[in-house]
Amino acid sequence: MDKAHFGLIGLGVMGENLVLNAERNGFSCVVYNRTTAKTEEFLAGRGAGKRIIGSTSLEDFIAKLERPRRILMMVKAGQPIDDLIASLSPLLEEGDLLIDGGNSLYTDTERRVAELESKSFGYIGMGVSGGAKGALEGPSMMPGGTRSAYEAIEPLVRKMAAQVDDGPCVTYIGPGGAGHFVKTVHNGIEYGIEQVLAEAYDLLKRSAGFDGDAIADVFGQWNATEELASFLVEITEVCLRTKDPEGGADLVELIVDAAGQKGTGLWTVVSALEMGVPVPTVYAALNARVLSSQRVERIAAAPVLPAPPAHPIELGSPADAMAPLQDAAVLAAIASYAQGMALLKEASVLHDYRLDLAAIGQIWKGGCIIRARLLQRIQNAYTTNPDLPNLLVDPWFAEQVNRRLPGLRQVVAGAALAGIPVPCLSSTLDYIDSYRSPRLPQNLVQAMRDCFGAHTYERVDRPGSFHTEWLD
Numbered sequence: 001m002d003k004a005h006f007g008l009i010g011l012g013v014m015g016e017n018l019v020l021n022a023e024r025n026g027f028s029c030v031v032y033n034r035t036t037a038k039t040e041e042f043l044a045g046r047g048a049g050k051r052i053i054g055s056t057s058l059e060d061f062i063a064k065l066e067r068p069r070r071i072l073m074m075v076k077a078g079q080p081i082d083d084l085i086a087s088l089s090p091l092l093e094e095g096d097l098l099i100d101g102g103n104s105l106y107t108d109t110e111r112r113v114a115e116l117e118s119k120s121f122g123y124i125g126m127g128v129s130g131g132a133k134g135a136l137e138g139p140s141m142m143p144g145g146t147r148s149a150y151e152a153i154e155p156l157v158r159k160m161a162a163q164v165d166d167g168p169c170v171t172y173i174g175p176g177g178a179g180h181f182v183k184t185v186h187n188g189i190e191y192g193i194e195q196v197l198a199e200a201y202d203l204l205k206r207s208a209g210f211d212g213d214a215i216a217d218v219f220g221q222w223n224a225t226e227e228l229a230s231f232l233v234e235i236t237e238v239c240l241r242t243k244d245p246e247g248g249a250d251l252v253e254l255i256v257d258a259a260g261q262k263g264t265g266l267w268t269v270v271s272a273l274e275m276g277v278p279v280p281t282v283y284a285a286l287n288a289r290v291l292s293s294q295r296v297e298r299i300a301a302a303p304v305l306p307a308p309p310a311h312p313i314e315l316g317s318p319a320d321a322m323a324p325l326q327d328a329a330v331l332a333a334i335a336s337y338a339q340g341m342a343l344l345k346e347a348s349v350l351h352d353y354r355l356d357l358a359a360i361g362q363i364w365k366g367g368c369i370i371r372a373r374l375l376q377r378i379q380n381a382y383t384t385n386p387d388l389p390n391l392l393v394d395p396w397f398a399e400q401v402n403r404r405l406p407g408l409r410q411v412v413a414g415a416a417l418a419g420i421p422v423p424c425l426s427s428t429l430d431y432i433d434s435y436r437s438p439r440l441p442q443n444l445v446q447a448m449r450d451c452f453g454a455h456t457y458e459r460v461d462r463p464g465s466f467h468t469e470w471l472d
Ligand code: 3PG
Pocket: 103, 187, 190, 260, 261, 262, 263, 264, 265, 369
């Protein structure tokens, strides 16, 4: 084989699948893994009979690549990426290009882009979403860095990405860490929607008394609607129908109720707080995971803090696809997207990313974990008005909010009386009610701040900064 078009380092499941995807799309590949046995196993197994060759050292790997070299790194985020860059840098030549396809913290990517570009190498921080299956069949890809570096990989990633009606699910996102930032926010939205669906499941189980199959039927109904048709709703139905192979019980009921996380949801919330963008639905989802993990404490607290007496919640019926609950789920999913998009909008200004929010809606329509039919509406909203302050005020979304808000109120109120926690649904209601309020009670907060700390306040009736001696 001549020199390979493309190189991949790190034969984890995502790495293996991405290299198989590249090869299937016509690019010959060379792979390197720290453990050579892993490379040999891959080449003898899934990589056999394909235009993929192995390498035994980084020097060997570099020698087998055509120039300029295009190298995708699929290793653990953080120090392992820095270590790999340090080992590769002395071997690279001008114009060679490194791509970090992991979930790196965007500020790390900013630093790496600057360092590598200063040595005349290209560096792309590329968010990749779609899980193992998506990596193989076509993920959504979010590459950031300099545009010229992106252009060097464009033919490759356009073929590798998922394809939807209006093109591949990849686009140049923006400079520096823009690609990894957008992937982080994608994951924050994912946290929100996952928690919303978990809350709907909990209400259907604890309040309506449905079993796994009955709840799965509801999710199946929702997945047939424009507003909720999505990968996450689809897999929720599958999870709920799956039985334990030993005993036949609903498998989800045998899973410990403590959710893990790898960090991107946390980074979304931290960035949002730093940038002054409210993301309460996403934040509630993150807190819900953290609280769920305090399982021992929760179990100990249960008898000390007993639940209120049973209280019925009007969730609707299967005949109307649980209409009020569906309204609540739709609005909380919309709020997750709205908050994520608002965060992208602010980050775009702060970091001069020049993000094209319509294009981001487009590349999330296929391949990624948050792919959903609703993304066409999001794409439309930002195509019509790129400066839209918030998705909630786009006419199509505003109509959804106004029509479905009574259902959300009913569900949140009922859950509160029944003592069933619905953090994402209730945060969504507060978010919408706050966002549509011309006057909020923070005038009193300002008064208190001025009273104890002379922090000053502004007045509604005249310009300027004012202080009052409140305690005299
Ligand atoms: C991933 O990137 O692997 C997931 O989409 C998010 O992972 P988490 O839920 O473990 O943080």
